Amino acid sequence: MDRRRVLNIYKALERHYGExxxxxxxxxxxxxxxxxxxxxxxxxxxxxxxxxxxxxxxxDACSLAEASPAEVEEIIREIGLFRAKARNIISSAKIICRDFGGRLPSDYKSLISLPGVGRKSANVILSALFGEQAITVDTHVKRLSYRIGFSNKKSPLTIEKDLMKIWPRRIWSSMSNYLILHGRYLCKARRPDCGACPIARLCEKRI
Ligand code: SF4
Structure with a gap:
């Protein structure tokens, strides 16, 4: 797909979703x-x-570092994988408190050293907190990249590489956020609402 079409898709999503x-x-x-x-x-x-x-x-990180796993599990038990997540957030809090003076590190390598933080999560944090341009390939971006015609690949890393080639760098973070919103509200996994879609004319609709 050429960059002109990518930018038209971006502008249409921007008009539709705003910030x-x-x-x-x-x-x-x-x-x-x-x-x-x-x-x-x-x-x-x-x-x-x-x-x-x-x-x-x-x-803050230093108070969570001291938490008992049982208490954290009780608070977050409504969400999936709550036991593993309780362990991960306490361990991450310990590292931040001990090694980074209680402040979140701002570089990719340090972020992915935290338990529970992989490439996708690190990219979300880098773009939301530190103003970096980063592409987040979550389940929505993965599905929409195929449907719209940005990438034929299956794994998040290879999809991300394809997107890096055709999306201008200045839109990496915001286009990721738009696709996540679009996947959540209109281009849903089971029933994409192509009739109401602001990018229907530009999409390859590979459903
Ligand atoms: S046209 Fe349909 S498949 Fe394409 S992005 Fe819109 S809702 Fe999804």
């Missing part, structure tokens, strides 16, 4: 990190339901 946003609710770098770890294989909505209690009980 490119992420839907996790957070008030600090620490809160975003924890929310991103919790959001693996569950919805942002569910994460947003448990984090207010979690963050009122453990407002």
């Amino acid at each position: 490119p946003r992420i839907e996790l609710v957070y008030r600090s770098d620490f809160e975003l990190l924890i929310s991103v770890i919790l959001s693996a294989q569950t919805t942002d909505k569910k994460v947003n339901m448990v984090t207010p209690i979690l963050f009122s009980r453990f407002p």
Whole structure:
């Protein structure tokens, strides 16, 4: 797909969704990190339901570092994989408190050294907190990249490489956010609403 078409898709999504946003609710770098770890294989909505209690009980990395796994599990038990996630967020909090003075590191290598943080999560954090351009290939971006015609690949890393070639760098973060919103609200996995889609004329509709 040529860049002109990519930019037309971008502009149409921008008109439709406005400000490119992420839907996790957070008030600090620490809160975003924890929310991103919790959001693996569950919805942002569910994460947003448990984090207010979690963050009122453990407002920063050093307090969460001291938490008992049982107490954290109890608070987050409504979300999937809650035992593993409780372990991961406590371990990440310990590393941040011990090695980074309680502040979230701002480089990719340090971020992916935190338990529960992989490439996708690190990219979300780098783009949302540190203003870097990063492509986030989650389940929606993966599905829409194929449907729209951006990439034929199957693995997130190879899809990301394809997207890097055809998306101008300045739109990496915001286009990722638009595709996530679009996948959530219109181009859903089971029933894409092509009739109401603002990019229908530009999409290859490979469904
Ligand atoms: S036209 Fe249909 S398949 Fe293409 S992005 Fe829109 S909803 Fe998805």
